[in-house]
Amino acid sequence: MNAKSHASPNGSPTALYQRIRGDLERKILSGDWPPGHRVPFEHELMQSYDCSRMTVNKVLSGLATAGLIERRRRAGSFVSRPRVQSAILQIPDLKAEVEKRGEHYGYRLLALEKRGASAADKARIGVALRAPVLALRCRHEAEGQPFALEDRLINLRAVPEAMQQDFSQTPPNTWLVGQVPWTEAEHRIAAEAADEATAAELRIEPGAACLTIERRTWRGGEPITAVRLIHPGHMYDLVARFTPSA
Amino acid sequence: MNAKSHASPNGSPTALYQRIRGDLERKILSGDWPPGHRVPFEHELMQSYDCSRMTVNKVLSGLATAGLIERRRRAGSFVSRPRVQSAILQIPDLKAEVEKRGEHYGYRLLALEKRGASAADKARIGVALRAPVLALRCRHEAEGQPFALEDRLINLRAVPEAMQQDFSQTPPNTWLVGQVPWTEAEHRIAAEAADEATAAELRIEPGAACLTIERRTWRGGEPITAVRLIHPGHMYDLVARFTPSA
DNA sequence: TGATCTAATATGTATAGACAAATAATCGTC
DNA sequence: GACGATTATTTGTCTATACATATTAGATCA
Numbered sequence: 001m002n003a004k005s006h007a008s009p010n011g012s013p014t015a016l017y018q019r020i021r022g023d024l025e026r027k028i029l030s031g032d033w034p035p036g037h038r039v040p041f042e043h044e045l046m047q048s049y050d051c052s053r054m055t056v057n058k059v060l061s062g063l064a065t066a067g068l069i070e071r072r073r074r075a076g077s078f079v080s081r082p083r084v085q086s087a088i089l090q091i092p093d094l095k096a097e098v099e100k101r102g103e104h105y106g107y108r109l110l111a112l113e114k115r116g117a118s119a120a121d122k123a124r125i126g127v128a129l130r131a132p133v134l135a136l137r138c139r140h141e142a143e144g145q146p147f148a149l150e151d152r153l154i155n156l157r158a159v160p161e162a163m164q165q166d167f168s169q170t171p172p173n174t175w176l177v178g179q180v181p182w183t184e185a186e187h188r189i190a191a192e193a194a195d196e197a198t199a200a201e202l203r204i205e206p207g208a209a210c211l212t213i214e215r216r217t218w219r220g221g222e223p224i225t226a227v228r229l230i231h232p233g234h235m236y237d238l239v240a241r242f243t244p245s246a
Numbered sequence: 247m248n249a250k251s252h253a254s255p256n257g258s259p260t261a262l263y264q265r266i267r268g269d270l271e272r273k274i275l276s277g278d279w280p281p282g283h284r285v286p287f288e289h290e291l292m293q294s295y296d297c298s299r300m301t302v303n304k305v306l307s308g309l310a311t312a313g314l315i316e317r318r319r320r321a322g323s324f325v326s327r328p329r330v331q332s333a334i335l336q337i338p339d340l341k342a343e344v345e346k347r348g349e350h351y352g353y354r355l356l357a358l359e360k361r362g363a364s365a366a367d368k369a370r371i372g373v374a375l376r377a378p379v380l381a382l383r384c385r386h387e388a389e390g391q392p393f394a395l396e397d398r399l400i401n402l403r404a405v406p407e408a409m410q411q412d413f414s415q416t417p418p419n420t421w422l423v424g425q426v427p428w429t430e431a432e433h434r435i436a437a438e439a440a441d442e443a444t445a446a447e448l449r450i451e452p453g454a455a456c457l458t459i460e461r462r463t464w465r466g467g468e469p470i471t472a473v474r475l476i477h478p479g480h481m482y483d484l485v486a487r488f489t490p491s492a
Numbered sequence: 493t494g495a496t497c498t499a500a501t502a503t504g505t506a507t508a509g510a511c512a513a514a515t516a517a518t519c520g521t522c
Numbered sequence: 523g524a525c526g527a528t529t530a531t532t533t534g535t536c537t538a539t540a541c542a543t544a545t546t547a548g549a550t551c552a
Contacts, residue, residue, distance in 0.1 A: 016505080016506075017504095017505070017506085051506075051507085052506065052507045052508065052509095053509095054506070054508085055505085055507085058505095072516095073514040073515060074514060074515040074516050074517090075514095075516065
């Protein structure tokens with residue numbers, strides 16, 4: 001028996017694997033199979049679809065790593081309990097984002113300093129006291145209007161190349177993305193009132209609501225960078241979308 | 247030759263698949279293999295690890311669906327270009343979250359109305375004009391202190407059971423999670439100043455910075471619910487974490 | 493030179509069979 | 523009925539093989 005004999009009956013060229021996966025996903029996501037429902041055993045599925053166990057196994061393990069089902073030996077596979085409420089949060093590259101909307105992107109370096117890490121720096125980025133760090137503060141603009149303040153700390157032990165970079169031209173944001181690989185990241189999102197300095201630099205009223213995003217990244221436990229982005233709350237929305245089934 | 251002969255040399259019981267995957271992931275995430283680098287061919291890996299092609303194929307396809315590599319027939323597999331900056335945003339179940347911290351959770355239903363969808367409702371949740379919706383507003387408290395205002399619209403055509411539910415006891419939040427499966431969600435995060443009513447209900451100063459999260463969910467294109475959560479900005483942080491390698 | 497055809501190659505999908513490991517169910521014993 | 527050992531079932535992993543399919547590099551030809 002050869003693989004071709006399993007092309008779907010209607011002649012569509014979809015792989016059998018995809019077809020089974022789609023069928024099961026639909027049953028689960030439609031609520032047809034509620035959480036806790038037992039998915040057919042592998043040997044039942046191989047009969048239904050007239051295929052080998054490897055094929056249905058691949059489908060079921062895939063669904064398991066995607067979190068749609070849970071599998072227990074001897075017991076079977078079960079539709080997972082209520083989905084965790086999670087979403088993919090896209091942290092945009094500001095320059096690319098602005099230009100994608102056809103607006104003119106502007107950038108201004110406000111301050112740059114190489115220094116030994118202070119106690120505050122240490123708390124923020126997690127390097128040793130007096131370890132070399134690069135601190136910079138800059139402003140992003142769209143059509144001449146400030147829309148984000150970036151306050152960044154870079155661990156120079158992890159990213160020594162940062163010293164060679166001319167940050168008066170390239171935003172650190174844009175440079176670091178794609179330059180330095182990371183393995184872990186943490187984000188913290190909060191709303192705060194703008195203080196005097198921030199308000200002046202963003203050209204908004206002191207006390208106005210701002211959306212702040214703090215982001216820290218590591219590579220194998222070593223801190224890379226910590227950044228704090230302050231957006232005027234009214235002009236910036238973060239949109240996160242989630243659709244199951246990669 | 248049997249499967250057992252591939253137990254890792256040091257006697258660890260890890261599956262060969264896991265070991266290969268770990269090895270390759272480390273190479274990629276450490277930056278050892280930079281973006282664009284060609285991963286060894288399947289036949290090369292099967293020689294290195296002395297295993298069958300199916301095994302390395304499973305590893306490589308896994309890495310591909312995880313987005314770490316890209317595969318091209320005849321050309322080979324390549325480490326992906328700079329990772330998209332995305333993160334898993336955990337939208338917590340408020341009640342569970344508060345109780346997890348050992349604090350007393352309180353809840354108060356402020357308003358509940360069944361009505362035909364207004365134009366505003368239509369814009370917000372996407373149902374037809376005058377379609378039946380359930381609108382409710384409630385407050386979440388931790389240790390007696392308000393920390394979130396929930397303003398929700400439920401599409402009664404999609405979730406008729408909502409009418410039977412006693413929302414003066416159970417937060418809609420908690421009830422909907424795990425009750426109604428969904429396939430798509432959209433989140434919008436912004437900072438806003440509290441208006442008079444909001445400030446009174448949250449017991450904060452009018453104009454204080456608030457973190458608002460809007461969330462809309464669908465099931466197969468049909469709107470389920472739209473919710474707006476308003477948090478006093480100072481007391482609520484959202485933490486999102488990302489670690490590659492499911 | 494440039495376009496086109498051809499063969500080689502790497503991945504994509506699938507099969508059938510094998511043994512390992514975990515665990516639910518059963519049976520036997522006290 | 524409670525407890526413990528045994529058995530059966532299901533998933534987890536792996537092998538060796540096969541053919542399909544996309545794509546590239548090289549050969550061929552206009």
